[in-house]
Amino acid sequence: MAPATPARKPLMAGNWKMNNNHLEAIALVQKMAFALKEADFEAVDVAVIPPFTAIRSVQTLIDADKYAIQYGAQDVSPHASGAYTGDISAAMLAKLRCSYAVVGHSERRQYHREDDALVNAKAKAALAADITPILCVGEGLDVRKAGGQVAHVLAQVDGALEKIPADQVRRTVIAYEPVWAIGTGEVATPQDAQEVCAAIRTRLAELYDGGVADEVRILYGGSVKGGNVAKLMAQADVDGALVGGASLDPGEFVKICRYRDLPV
Numbered sequence: 589m590a591p592a593t594p595a596r597k598p599l600m601a602g603n604w605k606m607n608n609n610h611l612e613a614i615a616l617v618q619k620m621a622f623a624l625k626e627a628d629f630e631a632v633d634v635a636v637i638p639p640f641t642a643i644r645s646v647q648t649l650i651d652a653d654k655y656a657i658q659y660g661a662q663d664v665s666p667h668a669s670g671a672y673t674g675d676i677s678a679a680m681l682a683k684l685r686c687s688y689a690v691v692g693h694s695e696r697r698q699y700h701r702e703d704d705a706l707v708n709a710k711a712k713a714a715l716a717a718d719i720t721p722i723l724c725v726g727e728g729l730d731v732r733k734a735g736g737q738v739a740h741v742l743a744q745v746d747g748a749l750e751k752i753p754a755d756q757v758r759r760t761v762i763a764y765e766p767v768w769a770i771g772t773g774e775v776a777t778p779q780d781a782q783e784v785c786a787a788i789r790t791r792l793a794e795l796y797d798g799g800v801a802d803e804v805r806i807l808y809g810g811s812v813k814g815g816n817v818a819k820l821m822a823q824a825d826v827d828g829a830l831v832g833g834a835s836l837d838p839g840e841f842v843k844i845c846r847y848r849d850l851p852v
């Protein structure tokens with residue numbers, strides 16, 4: 589597939605998971621903002637994905653100090669409003685000017701039994717509120733060992749994008765996160781990442797067209813660190829990273845955002 593073009597600006601998104609209260613969140617964003625320079629933001633979109641309880645504080649800080657850091661939410665309700673205790677709607681996130689909502693993260697699929705139909709409904713809810721879904725897909729170790737990673741991931745992509753029109757898919761981000769690489773320190777090889785990311789892009793061309801496939805940003809996630817990011821980013825179909833653990837360390841996350849200065 590075609591190498592990354594300026595139309596696919598790399599995205600480094602830090603998924604904090606269930607870490608950092610709103611005060612810790614402010615401190616972390618401040619440290620990142622002090623370290624990152626204008627040239628970094630010109631080269632890369634940088635986003636933080638805090639827990640719901642910290643989004644308002646992050647928004648206030650970013651607005652007040654005019655930081656170029658983007659932010660989003662780790663989940664979104666498929667419902668617009670009503671009696672859904674514990675849910676947060678896309679409209680609520682849009683009011684906080686969230687740019688992104690993660691949908692289908694493997695931890696949601698595993699601990700909350702989310703299936704592709706629900707992930708599809710969440711992606712649609714986010715898109716309807718002009719929020720970019722970061723759609724997570726990825727295989728478990730058993731599937732990988734059996735060599736079924738591409739078929740498994742493409743089935744997740746098909747299910748999650750069902751009946752979502754091309755103009756909305758264009759602004760969707762897809763994150764390939766092999767479950768066996770998440771939080772384990774066992775990063776996929778650059779070739780593993782490229783194989784699946786390229787297959788996703790080919791599938792987008794089949795489902796929609798080459799233009800859509802060329803525009804969609806496809807991230808890799810799973811034990812990304814400063815020490816391995818440059819090789820992953822050198823792959824033609826890897827347009828960024830969804831970073832978990834390393835995004836909690838401002839020095840490490842800034843290093844990841846500056847992958848272009850690191851040796852490949």
Ligand SMILES: O=C[C@H](O)COP(=O)(O)O
Nearest residue numbers: 603770771810811832833
């Ligand atoms: O959303 C992020 C991924 O689950 C990766 O997490 P990790 O970088 O801690 O392996």
